[in-house]
Amino acid sequence: MLENYTKSSIVKLKLLEIFFFGDENQFYQLQWIADELDVNINTVKSVFSELKSKGYFVAVKGKGFCINREFLYKRKNLLLYQGELSKIINKIINSGLNSDEVFFCFNHALLEQNSGDIYYVDEEYYNLFVGRRELEEQLQREVIPLLLPDAVNRLKECSFDNCIIVTTYYCLKRLEEVNNCNVKIFPLKITPPIDTLVNFGKVSTSDIILVITINDEMKRRFERSYSSLMRKFNSLIFVSIEEKTKIQNLIKDAKYVLTLKQIYDTNKDLFNKVKNLVVYSRFHDEEGIKMLKDVIESRRF
Structure with a gap:
């Protein structure tokens, strides 16, 4: 099926393979990937930059890049669900669907998952995941973490659908400047009183x-x-x-x-x-949290 993928997609799959199955103690070189896949180094750099901004990798000057240890929980989650996914895929294939049709089913399911999502947007990794954990505790539902540059790009492209973005007042202005798709942006206070x-x-x-x-x-x-x-x-x-x-x-x-x-x-x-x-805690906005809960429960977003 790789022939149906763009070069950028193939590079992304390779980098994700390194993240999920690579050696967390090893340094990798972008040129190795370019040579192995026979793609332009600039394509590799572009895809790597995207994944690095999302927290998968850490670049170290003079050494290359390595897997971000703070994201290793994703590897554990993959191992946890990989067996279940394999069983589901086998059942679908045994029902008569081919690999392209299975891919379509999963892609369609992923697109449906974007509907009604709650995102938390912050400027840096540590704040992002601290805020996400606290929100999930407060709201009792999954919250998707998203760095500010990624959120800005998605708002420019109007690639959010039926979702709510929770963020800080520091990020609010930047997000509102590019909110062309009228997504509900909900700021919370973070400075401790x-x-x-x-x-x-x-x-x-x-x-x-x-x-x-x-x-x-x-x-x-x-x-x-x-x-x-x-x-x-x-x-x-x-x-x-x-x-x-x-x-x-x-x-x-x-x-x-x-x-x-x-x-x-x-x-x-x-x-x-x-x-x-x-x-x-990171958030100091009882009134804001209450309003957010009311919005989520009423599904007004």
């Missing part, structure tokens, strides 16, 4: 309040959002989880330590001796 999580009436101006963020970009955003509070409380300090040495120096003397639940879950040893620990 530090002034309500901590009772500043009982905090002296010398007490250290340490807020550990997911990355430097989020740290800068928090600093902008709470600039007036920082002027009043000089010891309100924002640090990125990547600044481990700085955190270790400050955390032992901090009156309060605030951090994202996902950071806490993956760095519990760091918080062992913290007296007043406040763990918050």
Whole structure:
């Protein structure tokens, strides 16, 4: 059946084969794929760029690319369902359908699955999957993660159908600029309400309040959002989880330590001796979540 595929599709199948069945400890070269499949290296680079943006691979300068370990759960899911899929395909073929007709059936089923989907759009992988997990817990249904550039492209092409996009206010403006197909975009607040999580009436101006963020970009955003509070409380300090040495120096003397639940879950040893620990979720929008649930239940999207 490969003769019916475009070169880009064949390259994508090869790259997905590497992702699902390749060695997670090995570095691969795009030129190897171009040579093996006898396709132009630019075609390989284009397809690889698409899959890398979706999180399947990580490029390492001077070494090539490797499988993104954060996505290995997809490999486990494939192994979990591959046996069941094989049995279903055998039953369909035994019923008299040929391979092209089976492919049509699966492709049609996939297209139908896009109807009524809920997508969560964010700027980077970590935020994307933290937000997705929290939404799935809140909504009790599957949420599809989608990086901002991919969502922008799909909106430009009007390739969404009968779905709702949940996102942050930081991404909202970019999505609305290209929303040519009138898809419902639902923003939720993500900045933690530090002034309500901590009772500043009982905090002296010398007490250290340490807020550990997911990355430097989020740290800068928090600093902008709470600039007036920082002027009043000089010891309100924002640090990125990547600044481990700085955190270790400050955390032992901090009156309060605030951090994202996902950071806490993956760095519990760091918080062992913290007296007043406040763990918050990515979303801080009870009213927004309630409205989102109402929209989903009424199927208005």
